[in-house]
Amino acid sequence: MFRLALKMLLGDRAKYAMLVGGLGFATLLMMQQSAVFVGLMSWTTSHLRNIRAPIWVGDTKVEQANEVKAMRDTEVNRVRSVAGVEWAVPLFFTILQSRLTDGNFKPVMVVGLDTTTLIGRPALMLKGRLADVRLPNAVIIDDLAVQRLSIGRKKPLDVGDQFEINDKEARIVGICKAERHFFGYPYIFTTFDQARLFSPKSRKMLSLVLASPKPGLSAAKVAEAIHQETGLAAYDENRFGWATIWWYVRNTGIPVSFGTTILLGFIVGIVICGQTFYLFVVDNLRHLGALKAMGAGNLTIAAMLLVQAFTVGCIGFGFGAGLTAAFGFAVLDKGMPPFLLPWQLPVFTFVVVMLICMFAALLGILRIWKVEPAIVFRG
Amino acid sequence: MNGDIPSNGPANGSAPNGNGHTLAVHVRGVTKTFGKGEAAVQALKGVDFDVRQGELLMIVGPSGCGKTTLLSVIAGTLEFENGEIDVFGSSLHSLKPREVTAFRKRTVGFIFQQFNLIPTLSLVENVSVPLLINGVKRREAEERSAAMLERLGLKGREHKLPTEFSGGQQQRVAIARALVHEPRMVICDEPTSALDKDTGQQIMEQLRDIARHPERCVIVVTHDNRVFKYADRMTEMEDGRVQRVHDVAARGDRRFDTSFGVTSDG
Ligand SMILES: Nc1ncnc2c1ncn2[C@@H]1O[C@H](COP(=O)(O)OP(=O)(O)OP(=O)(O)O)[C@@H](O)[C@H]1O
Ligand SMILES: [Mg+2]
Numbered sequence: 001m002f003r004l005a006l007k008m009l010l011g012d013r014a015k016y017a018m019l020v021g022g023l024g025f026a027t028l029l030m031m032q033q034s035a036v037f038v039g040l041m042s043w044t045t046s047h048l049r050n051i052r053a054p055i056w057v058g059d060t061k062v063e064q065a066n067e068v069k070a071m072r073d074t075e076v077n078r079v080r081s082v083a084g085v086e087w088a089v090p091l092f093f094t095i096l097q098s099r100l101t102d103g104n105f106k107p108v109m110v111v112g113l114d115t116t117t118l119i120g121r122p123a124l125m126l127k128g129r130l131a132d133v134r135l136p137n138a139v140i141i142d143d144l145a146v147q148r149l150s151i152g153r154k155k156p157l158d159v160g161d162q163f164e165i166n167d168k169e170a171r172i173v174g175i176c177k178a179e180r181h182f183f184g185y186p187y188i189f190t191t192f193d194q195a196r197l198f199s200p201k202s203r204k205m206l207s208l209v210l211a212s213p214k215p216g217l218s219a220a221k222v223a224e225a226i227h228q229e230t231g232l233a234a235y236d237e238n239r240f241g242w243a244t245i246w247w248y249v250r251n252t253g254i255p256v257s258f259g260t261t262i263l264l265g266f267i268v269g270i271v272i273c274g275q276t277f278y279l280f281v282v283d284n285l286r287h288l289g290a291l292k293a294m295g296a297g298n299l300t301i302a303a304m305l306l307v308q309a310f311t312v313g314c315i316g317f318g319f320g321a322g323l324t325a326a327f328g329f330a331v332l333d334k335g336m337p338p339f340l341l342p343w344q345l346p347v348f349t350f351v352v353v354m355l356i357c358m359f360a361a362l363l364g365i366l367r368i369w370k371v372e373p374a375i376v377f378r379g
Numbered sequence: 380m381n382g383d384i385p386s387n388g389p390a391n392g393s394a395p396n397g398n399g400h401t402l403a404v405h406v407r408g409v410t411k412t413f414g415k416g417e418a419a420v421q422a423l424k425g426v427d428f429d430v431r432q433g434e435l436l437m438i439v440g441p442s443g444c445g446k447t448t449l450l451s452v453i454a455g456t457l458e459f460e461n462g463e464i465d466v467f468g469s470s471l472h473s474l475k476p477r478e479v480t481a482f483r484k485r486t487v488g489f490i491f492q493q494f495n496l497i498p499t500l501s502l503v504e505n506v507s508v509p510l511l512i513n514g515v516k517r518r519e520a521e522e523r524s525a526a527m528l529e530r531l532g533l534k535g536r537e538h539k540l541p542t543e544f545s546g547g548q549q550q551r552v553a554i555a556r557a558l559v560h561e562p563r564m565v566i567c568d569e570p571t572s573a574l575d576k577d578t579g580q581q582i583m584e585q586l587r588d589i590a591r592h593p594e595r596c597v598i599v600v601t602h603d604n605r606v607f608k609y610a611d612r613m614t615e616m617e618d619g620r621v622q623r624v625h626d627v628a629a630r631g632d633r634r635f636d637t638s639f640g641v642t643s644d645g
Contacts, residue, residue, distance in 0.1 A: 001511050004497075004504055011499020290495045293456050295484025296512045297477070373483070374451040376491055377568045 005304035018276045019312040026269025027320020031349045037258040039338025043182040045241045050178045051120040053210035054219040056240050062233045064247035070204035078230045079209045084222040088211040089114035092195045099164040102152030109185045112195025128159045128174025139170045142178035145186030165198045274360045281364035293373035302365045313357035403596035404430035409462030422448040424619035435590035435597045440616035446600045454566045455479045467563045488557030492569040494549045496541040503537035509560040527555040547578030565597045583609040
């Protein structure tokens with residue numbers, strides 16, 4: 001019976017195309033938009049993956065990873081003195097203007113690493129030597145900086161080239177790979193002292209303290225201890241990431257704007273699919289009524305409609321998921337717009353599409369359930 | 380009429396009536412009202428009638444007299460209020476809805492005025508539907524359906540769609556579908572009214588041959604006086620009641636006088 005049910009639906013080319021198209025489009029809208037949203041949210045936590053430390057300590061008021069509230073240098077020692085802390089190092093972070101050859105300015109994110117340990121250093125060097133960053137005026141720039149700051153030059157920036165940060169000479173000793181940041185600015189890594197030389201003078205020049213728990217201790221526990229003893233805001237890496245994401249969810253219009261599009265996808269799906277499927281059932285009322293007359297029970301008919309709905313649901317989902325993946329591959333190289341598709345998203349979208357189909361099938365089932373099989377004798 | 384028949388229907392699918400015939404269908408005092416209150420229409424006002432095994436019974440009468448309604452209640456596709464209906468041992472008045480569905484599945488073959496074939500399914504798939512509903516596996520169902528189509532002269536066209544065929548051919552497919560699960564009662568509402576004269580005659584001949592089976596009956600509702608001659612007996616309805624039953628076959632020839640000059644109490 002189910003095979004015949006499918007043939008009935010597939011035979012109705014127009015409605016079948018409409019159902020698959022509508023569900024595919026709904027899938028695309030929901031999945032692609034949530035992937036871009038997740039991608040964007042992951043950009044807000046790029047610092048955590050580009051700088052890498054088990055514990056992040058900032059000013060009392062710091063709520064998320066992209067917020068800098070300068071502290072006094074002495075806070076590093078206070079963190080070091082907390083029991084359970086294996087090491088703690090200073091980090092300087094600021095946004096400065098870099099002047100291009102053509103006279104334009106571009107903002108860059110300057111990260112000053114602890115000079116002795118270089119903790120917070122880039123994860124992947126593409127060119128040059130990390131240790132050279134300790135040389136006078138030396139910086140390591142990421143590949144985005146190469147792209148952005150080379151404008152107006154004959155050749156792209158390379159190791160050995162010089163450029164200006166806040167009117168001061170910077171010499172490139174290395175090029176690294178860094179994950180793109182929400183702000184969209186390139187990363188410039190240098191030493192703590194050098195970074196402070198690039199920036200305008202001010203009284204407090206410590207942005208963050210990076211720390212690690214003693215072996216065997218949990219980062220979360222030690223972070224809590226740091227907070228208790230110093231009054232500073234201290235997060236383990238994982239909590240800092242989620243705190244950052246939630247901060248953006250609460251304080252920006254991003255979730256609303258994406259949520260609207262995703263909701264739109266859901267509505268498009270439910271309207272097109274519900275209406276088309278209902279029409280399909282109404283068009284086939286005579287035949288479904290004849291099946292009832294011939295002894296097919298309501299449950300059999302309901303199961304047939306569910307099989308039809310779930311089948312178009314799967315095909316439509318596959319279609320939309322394919323388009324989403326194609327979109328993903330197309331933007332992956334460029335990195336714009338952000339796109340991140342953790343396995344939960346397709347699963348979630350699939351469940352939503354199935355719910356839409358279930359709803360559509362239910363509309364049809366309600367319609368056919370009450371039909372007296374005797375209608376087949378009426379003209 | 381027929382007061383000699385006990386009202387507690389046949390126990391075992393067959394019961395002799397007063398004239399020595401074995402009854403297939405036994406209907407007593409059946410009423411059916413559509414709607415409620417002012418708008419209520421009483422379509423059946425206490426119908427009594429019988430169908431014998433091995434006969435083709437026609438139900439005739441003016442439009443709106445309740446023929447389709449009667450056919451629907453006998454077939455178990457419509458609930459009725461009062462009265463008793465026994466069909467080959469199933470007492471429809473005492474069955475639960477689920478049991479009525481099972482009754483239709485096993486016992487009734489349907490032929491509709493508009494053929495009602497599913498246009499996106501091939502002939503053999505259309506014919507196999509009653510078997511599939513009865514739980515027969517697809518392979519066997521399609522083999523039996525193909526054999527049935529062959530018997531009705533549609534060999535070699537099993538995999539074509541119904542829309543490629545004429546009305547008469549489609550109605551033959553519908554007959555194949557009505558017979559494939561070997562039901563004991565075949566129900567037809569206006570089977571020839573959508574067909575031309577010659578095709579209608581062929582279809583009726585086929586239906587009459589089907590009825591020539593000791594454990595079966597065919598009930599045909601029709602307006603079409605060109606096919607009256609194929610009836611064994613005719614039940615004439617008027618205003619929700621059975622008025623007369625004509626014993627056509629008893630006259631010795633199969634041509635029936637459409638003036639209803641003959642009266643008989645069956
Ligand atoms: N579903 C329904 N709701 C309300 N009234 C109905 C319904 N079905 C039939 N009727 C009424 O019941 C009466 C008998 O109808 P039925 O269809 O049984 O007549 P019929 O003899 O088959 O007529 P025809 O020859 O035109 O097919 C008519 O008055 C009809 O209007
Ligand atoms: Mg009628």
